[in-house]
Amino acid sequence: MDQDVQIKITDRDGKLHEIAAPVDMALNLMEVVRLYELAPEGTIGICGGMAMCASCQCYVLTEHPLREMQDDEEAMLSEAFNVKPNSRLGCQIQITPEMEGLEIELAPED
Amino acid sequence: MIETDILIIGAGPTGLFTVFEAGLLKMKCHLIDALPQAGGQCSEIYPKKPIYDIPAYPEILAGDLTEKLLEQCKQFEPGFTLGERAETIDKQTDGSFVVTTNKGTQHKAPVVAIAGGLGSFEPRKPQLDNIEFYEDKGVAYIIKDPEVYRRKKVVISGGGDSALDWSIFLSKVASEVTLIHRRNEFRGALDSVDKVQELKNAGKINMITPAEVTALIGEHQLEAIEVTKSGESPVRIETDHFIPLFGLSPKLGPIADWGLEIEKNAIKVNNALDYQTNIPGIFAIGDVNTYPGKLKLILCGFHEATLMCQAAYQIINPGKRYVLKYTTVSGIDGFDGTRKEAPKAVVKSIN
DSSP: OOOEEEEEEEOTTSOEEEEEEESSSOOBHHHHHHHTTOSOTTSSOTTSSSSSSOTTEEEEOSOOOOOOOOHHHHHHHHHOSSOOTTEEEGGGOBOOGGGTTOEEEEOOOO | OEEOSEEEEOOSHHHHHHHHHHHHTTOOEEEEESSSSSSTHHHHTOTTSEEOOBTTBSSEEHHHHHHHHHHHHGGGOOEEEESOOEEEEEEOTTSOEEEEETTOOEEEESEEEEOOTTOEEEEOOOOOTTHHHHBTTTBOSSOSOGGGGTTSEEEEEOSSHHHHHHHHHHTTTSSEEEEEOSSSOOOSOHHHHHHHHHHHHTTSEEEEOSEEEEEEEOSSSOOEEEEEETTSOOEEEEOSEEEEOOOEEEEOGGGGGSSOOEETTEEEOOTTTTOBOSSTTEEEOGGGEEOTTOOOOHHHHHHHHHHHHHHHHHHHSTTOOOOOOOHHHHOEEOTTSOEEOOOOOOOOOOO
16 A cells, blocks of 8 residues: 655745655654655754744645634744734644645745 | 863754753753753744654653753753854864854853754744845844834734733833734733733734735835735834844754865764764764664663763763763752762661
């Protein structure tokens, strides 16, 4: 059984990466970015994935159904910079089979 | 000049545990931290969050871990320089180092242990044109002296505890307080939110939500800001001060210029031996270092601190032999004159 979904991630330099994200490792999008080293260590996932910093902010470019935003994520995004209507915190989005073909772009480092 | 045996940069869990391990070897420690309190990320970012992988603690709050580490190292009387960032390091002819903070405090030690985590916490600055020009000319990210704002017009922006708490405080000092936040909801202690509501109703705080400061205005210093409510055109508000409070984010900062080998935003160390950097006498432990197989875990920082202290002992006591002692067997002699030891077994004959 295929345990990967294909995701397109545009890094902060505008480079597009097509990566395979495993769905069976309880990973979130922030961790996938770190797994593939698409952003320098120390510039992403600073709080470790608690929605307490916005270093993993990304823009969701496709219409995939994603986990609904919880209060803590919404609050953090309301204090983040470079926020757009399609902003999410990567650490709050678990990789699921429904995410096949998802496209995201990493927000600039603030 | 503050003199010590091991100068620790960073008062997070790894730095605090270093004090204990060094104390067992009769070495004194002094810690420098950019934050005003000890605990590092544990107290700054997530004091109320549980940690589940501290050995022997099935669950412990990050803030409680800090408390316990402070309690554990207390008898070794660590010194603290808090609220100051280690800025420069100079090697002396006697082989020791002098570390100077951004406020000019000097520290001298034969061994420096960098336990700096992800770096020093710096305020996050909103991305506004010319904001740097207005720094110290009306714009401040940290409130150092509230008296500066007496009878002045102040605009605060942000939606967390510090924005709420300072709005409450300054409403008693400033002539006018305006609080601007991108949402109607605030993320803070419930009683602070209620208090701000009360002050807003009483006309003591002007609240503009959901809105954002979009421009800074003033020729030589800040005279006004431009605030934009979503979907509306910008409005100009006259003000003497603008205080954006958007939390802190860690930056490796000046340590990156100390001549240490840096890789992936961390300091390369020798993990086969003692976590020494490429500069003998300077060690890096905890989240700030990197080596093959590195894991950024608190428990790994404790281990690294313990081994580092052995190497520091050799630098401070050259040629002196050392034999590992167990605290259960030999007890702990604090620098404050206290002694902790296991109770002696009771010997009593049975007739």
